[in-house]
Amino acid sequence: MLETIESAPRDAILGLSAAFREDPRPEKINLSVGVYQDENGKTPLLHCVREAEQRLAEAAASKSYLPISGAPEFTEVIQQLALGARHEAITSKRIAGAHTPGGTGALRVAGDFLHANLPNATVWLSEPTWPNHPNVFAAAGVPMKSYPYFDQPSNSLAWEAMIEAIDKIPRGDVILLHGCCHNPTGIDPTVEQWQKIADVVQERGLLPLLDFAYQGFADGIEQDAAGLRALCRPGAELLVCSSFSKNFGLYRERVGALSIIVPSAAAVPAVQSQINRVIRANYSNPPAHGAEIVNYVLRSDSLRSDWETEVATMRNRINGMRQSLVTELKAKGVPGEFGFITEQRGMFSFTGLTKTEVEAIREQHAIYIVGSGRINVAGLTPTNVERVAEAIGAVRG
Numbered sequence: 001m002l003e004t005i006e007s008a009p010r011d012a013i014l015g016l017s018a019a020f021r022e023d024p025r026p027e028k029i030n031l032s033v034g035v036y037q038d039e040n041g042k043t044p045l046l047h048c049v050r051e052a053e054q055r056l057a058e059a060a061a062s063k064s065y066l067p068i069s070g071a072p073e074f075t076e077v078i079q080q081l082a083l084g085a086r087h088e089a090i091t092s093k094r095i096a097g098a099h100t101p102g103g104t105g106a107l108r109v110a111g112d113f114l115h116a117n118l119p120n121a122t123v124w125l126s127e128p129t130w131p132n133h134p135n136v137f138a139a140a141g142v143p144m145k146s147y148p149y150f151d152q153p154s155n156s157l158a159w160e161a162m163i164e165a166i167d168k169i170p171r172g173d174v175i176l177l178h179g180c181c182h183n184p185t186g187i188d189p190t191v192e193q194w195q196k197i198a199d200v201v202q203e204r205g206l207l208p209l210l211d212f213a214y215q216g217f218a219d220g221i222e223q224d225a226a227g228l229r230a231l232c233r234p235g236a237e238l239l240v241c242s243s244f245s246k247n248f249g250l251y252r253e254r255v256g257a258l259s260i261i262v263p264s265a266a267a268v269p270a271v272q273s274q275i276n277r278v279i280r281a282n283y284s285n286p287p288a289h290g291a292e293i294v295n296y297v298l299r300s301d302s303l304r305s306d307w308e309t310e311v312a313t314m315r316n317r318i319n320g321m322r323q324s325l326v327t328e329l330k331a332k333g334v335p336g337e338f339g340f341i342t343e344q345r346g347m348f349s350f351t352g353l354t355k356t357e358v359e360a361i362r363e364q365h366a367i368y369i370v371g372s373g374r375i376n377v378a379g380l381t382p383t384n385v386e387r388v389a390e391a392i393g394a395v396r397g
């Protein structure tokens with residue numbers, strides 16, 4: 001029965017990392033997967049995380065199961081981080097939620113929840129979007145459509161086309177928005193544009209689903225929540241999928257959360273029971289370790305302050321490398337206007353490299369870039385940025 005099964009296609013992002021590991025060329029550079037690296041090309045263990053881990057290990061009492069939705073203190077503290085501790089949705093107790101294995105786990109629980117409870121809803125994805133979004137919603141059996149997001153000629157947000165398209169989405173459908181640091185383009189709406197999006201979403205009766213994986217990587221921990229807070233109006237409904245892979249450097253610990261904001265506290269128990277049903281049939285209950293770290297850091301004044309500093313260090317280094325790349329491209333006389341790279345935010349930059357150029361740069365220069373032309377700016381270092389600029393120049397001709 002199993003002999004005739006055909007190979008699945010390589011994953012657009014993690015498949016490239018696998019190919020990178022197999023590449024024997026010592027000069028290889030990985031700009032594909034969104035993992036932060038420091039100026040030495042290493043993915044650091046944050047100081048606040050190391051400290052919390054040590055303290056937790058000393059105090060560890062039990063490895064018994066967590067509840068289906070995870071530790072309540074974790075879901076509480078991450079909701080406060082996202083919305084602000086005194087937000088109306090929190091004080092009105094109108095949030096159901098769960099701690100999930102990573103942001104992808106949150107998206108999948110959201111997908112299964114939508115499939116089971118809103119079977120007629122289509123999820124609208126930005127074009128382009130993270131290549132795993134369609135995988136997740138297809139696996140959950142949720143129909144998908146897309147709305148325009150990126151204007152290639154100007155390398156900016158296709159604002160008019162986007163808002164017009166959102167204004168035509170049928171009532172009752174779900175719109176997936178990236179909370180900040182849009183993946184793959186690195187282009188986010190302004191605060192005013194978020195308000196307009198929230199107006200249209202409300203007028204049309206759409207259900208927003210916010211993928212919130214990079215809080216702190218654009219302009220700051222508070223500032224990056226502007227889109228979420230614009231959407232989360234009194235009485236508004238909203239799904240939020242959070243990830244702590246990047247901002248806590250906890251990639252392999254798989255720490256995420258799904259928060260479902262409902263119109264009133266009365267609606268919470270039923271929604272919570274449906275979230276729990278999905279989780280129980282999927283992975284039963286979440287792994288504890290990474291969430292314990294996040295909870296510990298966010299509840300300790302000193303470690304939280306260390307964390308904020310460490311997030312700022314990562315953000316500033318990425319922004320510095322954006323500037324260095326543009327400077328190097330100019331210095332090498334690479335044809336094209338690359339100033340847009342410094343306008344983009346977060347880990348990624350949509351460079352405008354074509355699929356053919358991406359393939360050539362991998363084959364001829366051992367530089368790994370996602371097929372869409374997206375680079376992980378956090379993979380650039382003072383040592384490799386010149387070679388990357390040179391290689392872009394070489395494939396551009």
Ligand code: LMR
Pocket residue numbers: 013014032033034035130132183
């Ligand atoms: C990325 O887009 O590179 C990250 O979100 C990692 C992943 O799982 O794809």
